[in-house]
């Protein structure tokens with residue numbers, strides 16, 4: 457007996473030792489644990505002129521933080537919960553389920569008042585174009601005011617949650633400036649060259665589906681030894697992230713950010729800078745003074761789809777691919793296809809798409825907003841039975857709705873949920889969950905039966 461006890465620790469030390477060498481650093485640990493960062497993204501406490509910004513950052517793909525730049529926007533001090541509720545409460549916004557990004561979960565529409573009433577006690581995350589009504593209260597950073605940026609603006613998006621949210625590791629095909637109104641964001645950022653090496657295994661290369669809390673270094677060997685930079689954004693700071701720099705963002709505390717996306721370009725045109733610089737009125741930078749062309753953004757999406765199909769697409773190929781994400785509607789109809797197919801030869805090419813004006817691209821997508829377009833033919837419809845059920849029940853904690861709408865629930869999730877919340881559930885809801893649980897069980901049985909048959 458005592459020999460066994462003695463041997464065991466010695467054996468296990470040997471066992472651990474033998475394996476340790478082969479386990480990559482940071483395996484099953486949070487993203488960024490595998491090696492120290494290369495340093496912090498450069499931070500400056502002024503906003504450069506558009507020309508300097510273009511030459512020193514945008515055109516050479518260098519990220520930078522403008523410390524305190526967002527404090528110039530009235531929204532920075534105005535946008536408390538009370539102010540937003542009183543002034544903008546009735547506006548409808550799109551709200552996601554789940555702060556840990558899960559791109560398969562549904563989203564739905566709430567008014568800002570409804571969102572404000574639940575966001576502190578739920579996992580809901582508002583991600584939507586900043587409502588137009590609020591555009592007077594957010595200013596474009598001065599470095600974007602002339603030279604070509606203003607004709608290439610794509611979208612201004614608001615991100616609002618009670619913190620604790622985590623994005624996937626992903627990259628954008630556009631230039632981006634992200635400004636903090638409230639809360640803190642921690643960034644894991646990878647430079648352009650190294651980003652190209654990351655295994656973006658989801659959404660046709662849009663993002664890497666690695667679990668950022670527990671990185672599986674065996675499944676994602678491209679992350680082993682990947683050099684990275686860190687950035688820490690506080691209220692008022694704006695971060696410029698050039699296109700193609702992969703990033704993962706963790707948000708803390710009551711968290712409001714607005715980010716601006718624009719199409720990168722290669723030549724600075726100073727013609728409109730001379731006129732602009734004369735007038736020192738800062739309110740000329742308010743978003744409502746600019747045109748954000750969704751057509752530019754849609755063009756980007758379209759080019760991506762065409763590239764993935766070797767530069768050429770027929771109507772039959774593109775029609776099922778481009779759908780309204782929440783309606784399932786096929787957006788490129790025959791008539792709209794012919795708007796884009798400028799030479800009417802039945803094939804859509806990059807040249808076709810580049811030669812039409814942005815508003816025609818917009819028209820071709822049925823004027824559907826870019827955030828609502830899915831280019832992989834997928835739609836994320838709400839489950840009608842869940843909606844009807846919840847409407848008929850007096851009151852449910854928000855977590856019930858979120859749980860019911862998740863489409864990736866495992867048997868374990870069901871059991872855990874029923875174990876924890878059974879007491880609080882309305883009978884009809886409990887019955888419904890039990891019914892869904894039975895469905896999962898049944899489908900698992902059929903699956904294992906299928907395997908037996910194969911044997």
Ligand SMILES: *[C@@H]1O[C@H](CO)[C@@H](O)[C@H](O)[C@H]1NC(C)=O
Nearest residue numbers: 537572573574576618709710
């Ligand atoms: C939510 O929590 C934040 C603090 O984290 C607080 O400022 C805000 O007023 C709260 N909102 C509501 C509606 O309770």
Ligand SMILES: *[C@@H]1O[C@H](CO)[C@@H](O)[C@H](O)[C@H]1NC(C)=O
Nearest residue numbers: 603723724725726727728729
């Ligand atoms: C520069 O911008 C002005 C308008 O501000 C435009 O008229 C001119 O054609 C542009 N030049 C080039 C080379 O694009």
